[in-house]
Amino acid sequence: MRRLIPRPALSVVIFLVWTALNNASSRAHFILALILAVGLPVLTQRFWPERSEKIKLLPAIRLFGIVLWDILMASIDVAKLVLGPLDKIKPAFVEIPLDMQDPFVGTLLASIVSLTPGTVSIDIDRSRWVLQVHALNVDDTEALIHSIKTRYEQPLKEIFSC
Numbered sequence: 650m651r652r653l654i655p656r657p658a659l660s661v662v663i664f665l666v667w668t669a670l671n672n673a674s675s676r677a678h679f680i681l682a683l684i685l686a687v688g689l690p691v692l693t694q695r696f697w698p699e700r701s702e703k704i705k706l707l708p709a710i711r712l713f714g715i716v717l718w719d720i721l722m723a724s725i726d727v728a729k730l731v732l733g734p735l736d737k738i739k740p741a742f743v744e745i746p747l748d749m750q751d752p753f754v755g756t757l758l759a760s761i762v763s764l765t766p767g768t769v770s771i772d773i774d775r776s777r778w779v780l781q782v783h784a785l786n787v788d789d790t791e792a793l794i795h796s797i798k799t800r801y802e803q804p805l806k807e808i809f810s811c
Contacts, residue, residue, distance in 0.1 A: 741787035
């Protein structure tokens, strides 16, 4: 069974996300979601690091909710910025010092930051363990750093016991 579904949690997430994004309940979409949910983890298996599947589920669910909420709120903020006067936009490059030194968890953090509209992860400097981010609108650099560390990095550390 492990060869057919090497990452069961990932398969469930792929299936749920695909069906939610398509907003259709046809048999074809259900079958395609199933094919993707089984096929993608099998095809990408060799790229995944060897790690324990022991993650803390409740903090993961909580983080998922936080990320969804932040994506919604950031989408509204970015829409207001883009539709408003452009002189109010204050882009900035920000370096966020990381407390953990796990490349996989760092990559997850960078991905979460990039998913949120208005921010893009540029790089993780693994010699200094700093996440480099470009933000569309920054009034307070320290507040942005604090927000990313408390809303995303802390839960990821808890989920993966880093």
